Amino acid sequence: MTETKKKILVVSHEPIQPNMAGPPIRMLEIARALGAEFPTTLAVPGGMELENEPFQFAQYNPAILKQLCLSHDVVILAGFLLPCYPFLKNMSAALVLDIYDPVIFEYLELNLGQKPEKQKEIFDELIDSFALQMSWGDFFICADDFQRAMWVGMLISGNRINPLTFSEDRTLRSLIDLVPFGLPSQEPEKRKNVLKGAYPGIEKDDFVVLWGGGIYDWLDPLTAVRAMDLVSRKNPKVKLFFMGCKYPNPVVVMSSIAQTINLSDSLELSGKSVFFNDWVPYAERADYLLEADIGLNTHPRSIETDFAYRSRILDYIWAELPILTTRGGALSDIVAEKQFGLTVDYGDPEDLADKILKMADGEIPLNAFKENIRKHRYEFSWAEAVEPLKGFCREAKKRLDKAFLIEKISVAHPAYFLKRFRAVLAEKGGAYLVRHSAIFLLRRCFLAARDTRKLLESNLTLIQLHEGSLSGGKTILKKIICRLMNLTIRVFHKIERTFGIWAYHLTPPSER
Numbered sequence: 001m002t003e004t005k006k007k008i009l010v011v012s013h014e015p016i017q018p019n020m021a022g023p024p025i026r027m028l029e030i031a032r033a034l035g036a037e038f039p040t041t042l043a044v045p046g047g048m049e050l051e052n053e054p055f056q057f058a059q060y061n062p063a064i065l066k067q068l069c070l071s072h073d074v075v076i077l078a079g080f081l082l083p084c085y086p087f088l089k090n091m092s093a094a095l096v097l098d099i100y101d102p103v104i105f106e107y108l109e110l111n112l113g114q115k116p117e118k119q120k121e122i123f124d125e126l127i128d129s130f131a132l133q134m135s136w137g138d139f140f141i142c143a144d145d146f147q148r149a150m151w152v153g154m155l156i157s158g159n160r161i162n163p164l165t166f167s168e169d170r171t172l173r174s175l176i177d178l179v180p181f182g183l184p185s186q187e188p189e190k191r192k193n194v195l196k197g198a199y200p201g202i203e204k205d206d207f208v209v210l211w212g213g214g215i216y217d218w219l220d221p222l223t224a225v226r227a228m229d230l231v232s233r234k235n236p237k238v239k240l241f242f243m244g245c246k247y248p249n250p251v252v253v254m255s256s257i258a259q260t261i262n263l264s265d266s267l268e269l270s271g272k273s274v275f276f277n278d279w280v281p282y283a284e285r286a287d288y289l290l291e292a293d294i295g296l297n298t299h300p301r302s303i304e305t306d307f308a309y310r311s312r313i314l315d316y317i318w319a320e321l322p323i324l325t326t327r328g329g330a331l332s333d334i335v336a337e338k339q340f341g342l343t344v345d346y347g348d349p350e351d352l353a354d355k356i357l358k359m360a361d362g363e364i365p366l367n368a369f370k371e372n373i374r375k376h377r378y379e380f381s382w383a384e385a386v387e388p389l390k391g392f393c394r395e396a397k398k399r400l401d402k403a404f405l406i407e408k409i410s411v412a413h414p415a416y417f418l419k420r421f422r423a424v425l426a427e428k429g430g431a432y433l434v435r436h437s438a439i440f441l442l443r444r445c446f447l448a449a450r451d452t453r454k455l456l457e458s459n460l461t462l463i464q465l466h467e468g469s470l471s472g473g474k475t476i477l478k479k480i481i482c483r484l485m486n487l488t489i490r491v492f493h494k495i496e497r498t499f500g501i502w503a504y505h506l507t508p509p510s511e512r
Helices: 022-035 062-070 079-084 086-090 103-110 116-136 145-157 163-168 221-234 255-266 282-291 303-307 311-318 330-338 349-361 367-380 387-394 400-405 414-428 430-465 473-506
Strands: 008-011 040-044 056-059 074-078 094-098 139-142 176-178 207-214 238-244 274-276 294-297 323-326 341-344
Touching: 008 022, 008 062, 022 040, 022 074, 022 311, 022 387, 040 062, 056 062, 062 086, 074 079, 074 387, 079 086, 079 094, 079 116, 094 116, 094 387, 103 116, 103 303, 116 145, 139 145, 139 387, 145 176, 145 303, 176 387, 207 221, 207 282, 207 311, 221 238, 221 255, 221 349, 238 282, 238 349, 255 274, 282 311, 294 311, 311 323, 311 330, 311 367, 323 330, 323 349, 330 341, 330 367, 341 349, 430 473
Parallel strands: 008 040, 008 074, 040 056, 074 094, 094 139, 139 176, 207 238, 207 294, 238 274, 294 323, 323 341
Antiparallel strands: none
């Protein structure tokens, strides 16, 4: 008897279209990688322009998305979508939350110049959003171990890492694991000339430095432009090309774009040594990558850099393009470790210009970097990247701790219970009703024990705070009371845990 494969739903919050940024690209590639093994559906809110994919497409609104979730075993989406779709909390499908992008730090950079009140409002919303994600998810995916350490801290603060989750898996990899950005399985193909001899101002024999992806406020394009001012004085054949200056989502506004263009204009570099392109369609990016000579990434020294996973560097690896990047961050560390290119210090246009000139003049050979990339490129494929996610999907389940250590059960009117009793009896029979009545009572006992324990702990704290105001026999009496309360607290804690575990084991796996 063959086992039925889990049905997977991947949800993108942006349309799948020619011009895409990182988040929809990630969901598209995850759907492609999972579609090779599982019946997979990619749900998008807007346009769809791809054919011959290993998954089904579905366009959604909230009502359609709810129906899609009910018909799939696993739902994968970016965690910040949760407040938009509250029905995700109680669905039977296992919920995988993608938290590869720690947007907390990106938003801090974006709102740095705002009024303190406005910054606090946005930051509080973000923290609340992540707290919600930590409480709802059944499995979490992030980009690297540095990110994972931060998210583990948040899971601990949200009580998602506890004796129950630890007893299931001491590594906690079944709760949170790594699914970084990956590389397509097919090698990049050149279809047409787009830069050398094709783009106005860039000649066939020019040396092209490519800025892959968009210009974002948490990056450092200004240092790149200042470096080009120095480079152009010594070698005017070197050209810097920015691939994306017009973000596909019009809601996203980056002040650094105007700042970068203004700086280039003021140095009289625009159209001569520095070029700004609107946006390169995702399917056409290979033409630009294969025609460039080196791939550039510059970012500032910041906490965002520490936790970032610069997907543009992966595009450079895909095209075997030698890399020049600011140090710091997981992928810049890999560039240095595996010798995929060179690293420079933060905000140092002189060092950056010096390395660009040496690479352009052949003083630093590029073939060795290309060969190193070729040896290791397979390690970064999407097929490799999604293996932990495939492992979860094969045996996907709702998690134990959500139901019994976080969720609260509200008290309803007796008439509700009578109506529910009759409905369950008619639909699923007496045996099902008896079991779920037992589960309900165990949960009630669990909550009563927890509330009693918390009450005792708060009263114990109050008694201990007034220790200095007591004397003589009252002090002895206080100590006896404190010991009795401590013993009672431990008893109620044991009852709480025991009833929670009993209720969990009685609950069918599909309802956990």
